[in-house]
Amino acid sequence: MTMMSVVEASRRALAEEMRRDATVWALGEDLGRGGVFQQYKGLQAEFGPARVLDTPISEAAIMGAAVGAAMCGTRPVVETRYLDFTLCAADELVNQAAKARYMFGGQARVPLVVRQPTGLWMNCAAQHSQSLEAWWAHMPGLVVLVPATPADSYAMMKAAIRCDDPVILLEHKELWGITGEVEEGEPDARLGKSRLCRRGRDVTIVSWSLTVQTCLDAAATLARDGIEAEVIDLRCIWPWDQEAIIASAEKTKRLLVVHEAVLTAGFGAEIAATVAEATGARVKRLGSPRIPVPFSPALEAAFRRTPEEIIAAARMLVA
Amino acid sequence: MTMMSVVEASRRALAEEMRRDATVWALGEDLGRGGVFQQYKGLQAEFGPARVLDTPISEAAIMGAAVGAAMCGTRPVVETRYLDFTLCAADELVNQAAKARYMFGGQARVPLVVRQPTGLWMNCAAQHSQSLEAWWAHMPGLVVLVPATPADSYAMMKAAIRCDDPVILLEHKELWGITGEVEEGEPDARLGKSRLCRRGRDVTIVSWSLTVQTCLDAAATLARDGIEAEVIDLRCIWPWDQEAIIASAEKTKRLLVVHEAVLTAGFGAEIAATVAEATGARVKRLGSPRIPVPFSPALEAAFRRTPEEIIAAARMLVA
Amino acid sequence: MNDITPTRRNAPAAGRLLAHYRTMAHIRAFENAAERLYNEKRIPGFVHLSTGQEAIPAGVCANLAPGDQITSTHRGHGHTIAKGGDIGAMMLELFGRAGGYCRGKGGSMHIADFSIGMLGANGVVAAGMPIAVGAAHAAKLLGRNTVVACFFGDGAVNRGPFLESLNWAAVYKLPVLFVCEDNRWAATTPTATMTAGPGIAARAEALGLRTASCDGNDVAAVDDLAGELVRTVRGGAGPLFMIARTYRWSGHTSADAGAYRNPDEVARAKADDPLARTRAQLAELGIADADLDAAVAAAEAEIAAAIANAEHAPAPRLEDALREVQDVGAPDFARGARP
Amino acid sequence: MNDITPTRRNAPAAGRLLAHYRTMAHIRAFENAAERLYNEKRIPGFVHLSTGQEAIPAGVCANLAPGDQITSTHRGHGHTIAKGGDIGAMMLELFGRAGGYCRGKGGSMHIADFSIGMLGANGVVAAGMPIAVGAAHAAKLLGRNTVVACFFGDGAVNRGPFLESLNWAAVYKLPVLFVCEDNRWAATTPTATMTAGPGIAARAEALGLRTASCDGNDVAAVDDLAGELVRTVRGGAGPLFMIARTYRWSGHTSADAGAYRNPDEVARAKADDPLARTRAQLAELGIADADLDAAVAAAEAEIAAAIANAEHAPAPRLEDALREVQDVGAPDFARGARP
């Protein structure tokens, strides 16, 4: 186990996969300079400009070429720079990458990783801060991962690269710098399995990515009042760990789902609806209001989950 | 009241708005020949080629130019031909149209209508059959309409054109030919209000677009067994009629949401989650499996809601 | 503007031309059958017919090695046949049968045969272009000496991916031959009315590609030009671009009568039949009419057999709808519709 | 390649040149201040600085009428100032204040002033291009005689919307002047390494637009060329395309030191300072140094006042986050986060 940051963990995982498998390559704008978050730092020096490819500002071609290259024996890792720019390549991702295997009756495989730096960071406003896991969850053919720790960033990067289907890797921009223990080597990413972060009996709190820590902070406060929250890091949006979430909600009889993305038709709805269908648990969701991400910190606060609102919602559920 | 088909109702509404307001115009590919579904038939002859504009196959420019033109004093009606091609203009729709008013602090208004022929029709397979109302519901700034009748096609087209914000008009391709009574003139589209199609006390069935009729068919069968289903046509995905749905679910204590779109993270999840949060009603959803739309009728059946499965689900809820 | 002048062979070799004729006869027979099957409501969905355009796939694909690849468009039957596709599997797919190319999941608009390097028809205009470029990128990364031929229509030149794909191929010097099938129409619109500037070749040249054009109804001309270009591309020259002028005999889809076109224009195009022209050339080279009739009859018989086989072949089972989506997170009916 | 040759005025009129100098001095002072504010962590977010590129917006916008419009890029402060924007409102926006141009919702990357026809900076490369075209399309539909100047960078020419927008403008003969600010870099990448073919002008010409280029650091040259082109566009000639060569003094964003660039290249560019060049020209025309110093001082004072005002201006209230989203279906906190 080694302490490292998310940016270091994901870089190491990518480098190790590139060493292991010569068909793995990364492409995107400005990768040769390390990428916007230095998540590619040093990789071009090691692997050369052909395998760490600097591209034109051509999102449709970046994604489309990656689809073609993935269908023809390579494993491209696409850097989208900011999730938001994926919208410039939506046809290539959704109508081509996600559907190719199926449309062609299983003839094509698209082992593609799409890295999407996600969410709030540095007040980048409406076109550089979106969280769209609910969109990808709704899109057949895609695997959707939302690591919250350096260990998961490392393990999921490896699993994503080894996956024979297209994987969306949502990398929250405010997590790059956090550090934690990472088990290097051949970790088991357990795609589809959640992580129990804190055991509790009174209420189940499910979250992912940046907001997991916010939920843990809230749980600590709740514990002081005698409310024991079970906090689960979902880790994967698709497939998601229905079994564990339903079991926990059955135990605690209360489910709270917390995410940064817009509440309306967010992935919290899928979880809450599934749990409501399967159990008698009370359910509640916390997410952002249905607004574009605003610039000013005073306004952007509407997009930040806080321990206070989680505490209030948990208390309400428990009451 | 006049009997007419959906295609006729929507064409009339567009023509009447174009007569009423010289700033309304329509743009898209092949409109001069009436459009793929003849929903523009005769309009270029009446309004000329500048206001019923044939465009290049340039989805990004169609949508992007419409955004610019909408911000500058006109009311464009964009024809996307098939919803699926909207993905070639996702940046223009999502990052520009939906966010412009907000990002610019209210300076810009984007009175844009985006017509998206939606859903199954003629076995057009994975790239011509998608239903993405859940995506648009998740996107702040958009109004999302899902008419199921000629009367609503007429009224909602007018309301969409008069709306000062971008409106997604999801026009199900299998509905073009159905006929019904239309109140012409200045109908009240009541955006955000649902329509009670059938009163019942045992279970609330919520649906929209093509599947409303399937639910009514199921309700007729259920009634023979003494189960009285309340069937509600949601009409609008955003804003949606939370008040009426919650009230009905409170009354019947059971909610069933039925849609053609993929179940996972579909809009049914938002409705079921909202109702579960607000009431003690049992909830259940029916939607398509998480697969691309297949071609063969034998497979495409997986995407068609049937009265039988609705009946079975309603019975299960009532049991 | 067109800065490549192919070295024209003095006379096409009869054997090669006859092979082209056979390919074209198969395409023609397939398209005629598809049209009839659609009109008789014997197949689901629509078909986009390439009748009248047969010489382009025939002439281009004759220059491709088995390991070479192609990407296609919504109008892909001819490309598939010319690349060596299995007519029986394609017909099964048109019928939506379990034994079809795509197990009934794709239909006409998503025909593919990855075993012969046919990387798929595509329902989105120009969407095959970046995919072709990516296939060539993979070939370069993997050190394969293969070429990708990217077919697309004249309507595709107004979509952004046209620019992005050509630029990409040129920047990375990828082995792609872009083949524009210029049939002058994009659905119901004359492409010229929607395409500004000096023309398609100028666009490609402005993106760094050398271009050449030919009469796309003259299979020998297509063959000559494609032969030269494929050799040059394979030699490492980077991408090249060819334009083959042709005409779409039918409507845009099988549902479209094409009534918006001037009947004279259509009649003139039909008089310029690529099959008839090849037949005349072959006659001049001494090939007997009977041999040519036999080629046509053989093609028609093959297609008839494919239909006979497909019409009563088993449909896929509903549960097959859940297969081939994805491994991790595969769907199940429990979480969706009924089983 | 560049097929428009502007009629060069014999000598720039001193008054006009002085006005340009004032505009440029304001932009320079604003960018210097923004950079300092970012470094001192006094403003949220990032800023993209146009230091060194001031002559282009100054020279182009001087030829626009108040009713004319512009679209901008991520690097939009200079465009806004040159079009006559309110420096105080822009500074308030950089600070995220309630009184800012966008009420604190947009920040530097979404500066806009619709009252003066500044239709917005844009966080997506090339996204302003179809919007500019649409604004011009509206002008044509409404019978307005206005012109839209569309600013974009050299990096944008590799995005699909570049092709789609130029083709659209040319097909419909729309009153757009495309202005490529060619600073040779796109973020950390030299654009030439990613741009195939004979160059940007050739791309525009292949799409049916006449083009011209000029030294973008010579405000008189920009003014002359833009003047001629705007007149031609306004006359109904359809879209035109100009390229102004310049250099980005700073890094890509305020967070980027730009260390990947050759220091000599940067030094050479800084020696070619558009403000210094204009100053020299003005000196030749007899304008006293003191007057020019006064212009700079006035600009700096105005910016200082804007900062002083913005720094302590009220922030927006949290509930304002819910305003200006949409009328029908407006959000509320009850259905989202806390109130």
Ligand SMILES: Cc1ncc(C[n+]2csc(CCOP(=O)(O)OP(=O)(O)O)c2C)c(N)n1
């Ligand atoms: C992005 C996109 N826009 C529109 C369509 C609808 N469409 C299908 S084929 C076609 C015309 C294409 O013309 P061209 O590229 O010349 O090919 P041709 O049909 O002539 O072979 C159109 C508009 C589509 N499939 N994809």
Ligand SMILES: Cc1ncc(C[n+]2csc(CCOP(=O)(O)OP(=O)(O)O)c2C)c(N)n1
């Ligand atoms: C579609 C898209 N891709 C990538 C980016 C990230 N990005 C912002 S500015 C920029 C460089 C743009 O270069 P250029 O167009 O030359 O403008 P300049 O910055 O030189 O003014 C990039 C890659 C973006 N904003 N949008």
Ligand SMILES: [Mg+2]
């Ligand atoms: Mg064509």
Ligand SMILES: [Mg+2]
């Ligand atoms: Mg630049």
